Amino acid sequence: MEVLKRFGVSMDESLLKNFDEFINRNNYKNRSEAIRDLIRGELVEEEWLEKGHLVAGAIVMVYDHHKRELMDILVDIQHEHQGLIISSQHIHLDKRMCLEVIIVKGKIDEVYDLESKLRSVKGVKHASLAKSTLGKGI
Amino acid sequence: MEVLKRFGVSMDESLLKNFDEFINRNNYKNRSEAIRDLIRGELVEEEWLEKGHLVAGAIVMVYDHHKRELMDILVDIQHEHQGLIISSQHIHLDKRMCLEVIIVKGKIDEVYDLESKLRSVKGVKHASLAKSTLGKGI
Amino acid sequence: MEVLKRFGVSMDESLLKNFDEFINRNNYKNRSEAIRDLIRGELVEEEWLEKGHLVAGAIVMVYDHHKRELMDILVDIQHEHQGLIISSQHIHLDKRMCLEVIIVKGKIDEVYDLESKLRSVKGVKHASLAKSTLGKGI
Amino acid sequence: MEVLKRFGVSMDESLLKNFDEFINRNNYKNRSEAIRDLIRGELVEEEWLEKGHLVAGAIVMVYDHHKRELMDILVDIQHEHQGLIISSQHIHLDKRMCLEVIIVKGKIDEVYDLESKLRSVKGVKHASLAKSTLGKGI
Numbered sequence: 001m002e003v004l005k006r007f008g009v010s011m012d013e014s015l016l017k018n019f020d021e022f023i024n025r026n027n028y029k030n031r032s033e034a035i036r037d038l039i040r041g042e043l044v045e046e047e048w049l050e051k052g053h054l055v056a057g058a059i060v061m062v063y064d065h066h067k068r069e070l071m072d073i074l075v076d077i078q079h080e081h082q083g084l085i086i087s088s089q090h091i092h093l094d095k096r097m098c099l100e101v102i103i104v105k106g107k108i109d110e111v112y113d114l115e116s117k118l119r120s121v122k123g124v125k126h127a128s129l130a131k132s133t134l135g136k137g138i
Numbered sequence: 139m140e141v142l143k144r145f146g147v148s149m150d151e152s153l154l155k156n157f158d159e160f161i162n163r164n165n166y167k168n169r170s171e172a173i174r175d176l177i178r179g180e181l182v183e184e185e186w187l188e189k190g191h192l193v194a195g196a197i198v199m200v201y202d203h204h205k206r207e208l209m210d211i212l213v214d215i216q217h218e219h220q221g222l223i224i225s226s227q228h229i230h231l232d233k234r235m236c237l238e239v240i241i242v243k244g245k246i247d248e249v250y251d252l253e254s255k256l257r258s259v260k261g262v263k264h265a266s267l268a269k270s271t272l273g274k275g276i
Numbered sequence: 277m278e279v280l281k282r283f284g285v286s287m288d289e290s291l292l293k294n295f296d297e298f299i300n301r302n303n304y305k306n307r308s309e310a311i312r313d314l315i316r317g318e319l320v321e322e323e324w325l326e327k328g329h330l331v332a333g334a335i336v337m338v339y340d341h342h343k344r345e346l347m348d349i350l351v352d353i354q355h356e357h358q359g360l361i362i363s364s365q366h367i368h369l370d371k372r373m374c375l376e377v378i379i380v381k382g383k384i385d386e387v388y389d390l391e392s393k394l395r396s397v398k399g400v401k402h403a404s405l406a407k408s409t410l411g412k413g414i
Numbered sequence: 415m416e417v418l419k420r421f422g423v424s425m426d427e428s429l430l431k432n433f434d435e436f437i438n439r440n441n442y443k444n445r446s447e448a449i450r451d452l453i454r455g456e457l458v459e460e461e462w463l464e465k466g467h468l469v470a471g472a473i474v475m476v477y478d479h480h481k482r483e484l485m486d487i488l489v490d491i492q493h494e495h496q497g498l499i500i501s502s503q504h505i506h507l508d509k510r511m512c513l514e515v516i517i518v519k520g521k522i523d524e525v526y527d528l529e530s531k532l533r534s535v536k537g538v539k540h541a542s543l544a545k546s547t548l549g550k551g552i
Contacts, residue, residue, distance in 0.1 A: 097273040120165040130198040130268035135235040336544040373549040406544035
């Protein structure tokens with residue numbers, strides 16, 4: 001079970017006033033929650049600097065499904081990386097455009113490799129990556 | 139139907155050599171495809187600078203489901219923004235940690251607002267956003 | 277004179293352990309200093325989201341001075357924005373390449389406008405921006 | 415002497431229209447110049463992913479000079495990294511706040527190390543980094 005620790009933080013009054021306004025703007029319930037979230041954000045950012053680190057994330061692609069071979073190519077690429085992929089989900093944005101979200105869990109360099117292979121396929125209009133974490137120790 | 143246009147690009151030999159290596163490293167099939175992708179990437183980045191622009195994307199959250207009220211709070215928040223949310227998907231990372239991907243389509247400031255509300259809930263360890271596009275005109 | 281305020285922060289032991297390692301890796305002297313710096317970093321990031329905000333910063337350009345007209349063009353552009361520019365400094369990187377740092381103080385949209393005008397001149401190889409702050413209230 | 419190469423690029427009419435608008439908004443003179451700049455931007459971004467790569471850049475700090483020991487500490491740190499530092503320049507933002515720009519040329523991990531040491535000094539309100547390049551082959 002987790003043990004809760006408590007410590008003191010000192011801050012100039014003017015910085016504290018600006019921080020409290022930041023807390024309101026960003027919906028945090030209290031200073032501790034905001035500070036924990038800033039720290040966790042930094043720790044996850046550092047995780048993503050080490051190529052071999054195990055992470056989770058989601059690759060979002062937008063593509064034109066009228067190019068039918070495209071879907072076969074995208075499925076083939078995903079099967080070659082199936083150990084990395086937890087699931088993928090398909091959304092119809094409009095008559096032509098599809099959005100696909102591929103949830104991944106694995107090493108960072110494998111995530112980047114998969115993203116690069118998907119992004120570079122003709123017909124894929126855009127690929128982006130939400131960098132997340134397995135949540136260990138945060 | 140889309141009309142394909144063609145134009146010439148000039149480049150110093152040394153830059154072209156470096157570009158061709160970039161193309162190989164990043165799995166592009168040819169120079170045109172790489173250039174189109176760079177341009178589309180910039181256009182989508184610019185889309186995300188205008189608060190009122192319509193976009194698509196995915197919010198990825200990692201949270202500890204042992205805090206049971208947490209799941210109720212997260213569902214409540216999502217219902218308050220149901221017009222924005224296309225679907226959400228839940229992954230069990232380990233015994234404690236869940237990863238949830240919420241696919242959104244709507245105005246940028248609404249996407250940021252939803253992300254902020256989810257991120258600030260106690261028990262949510264991390265939230266990140268994959269910024270994507272409806273794919274119009276790219 | 278600034279009044280120093282003090283408040284308590286609570287954190288799971290495992291997060292605190294990871295935070296203390298973060299503090300060591302990043303040379304902070306203590307937890308308060310690290311937390312203040314994370315907060316200030318977020319506040320400055322938010323400053324840069326409002327186009328009309330007054331900020332400070334530095335534009336760094338690398339260009340090939342063998343294109344002599346280039347230097348005239350760059351000086352002309354800077355004179356058109358002289359109200360924004362505090363100083364500029366020139367470094368000889370090698371026989372061909374120059375690095376120039378332009379320190380700016382003014383509205384964000386004016387900073388971006390100047391950066392864009394410099395970056396787009398033929399012969400300018402790269403332009404980047406260090407986003408800083410006037411330091412009010414932080 | 416550099417040899418100029420020329421090649422053809424194909425693009426859907428709608429993407430080309432959006433690209434031409436992008437070119438106008440961003441002050442580029444023609445499509446070739448815009449494409450070269452996008453490519454150079456990507457190449458420099460990739461440079462900054464390899465810790466040992468030689469780069470140029472500028473660290474911008476804002477600090478409160480009323481803490482007089484602070485200036486001694488900052489100078490000491492800079493002297494310990496003098497091989498990395500080309501020059502530094504000091505601006506008086508207002509009665510209390512100083513902005514200092516340190517131009518650096520060296521290995522990426524050394525740049526980050528210096529930035530981290532400066533940023534973590536008590537009294538330094540903000541540090542940011544403009545990531546630039548030696549301009550080789552671009």
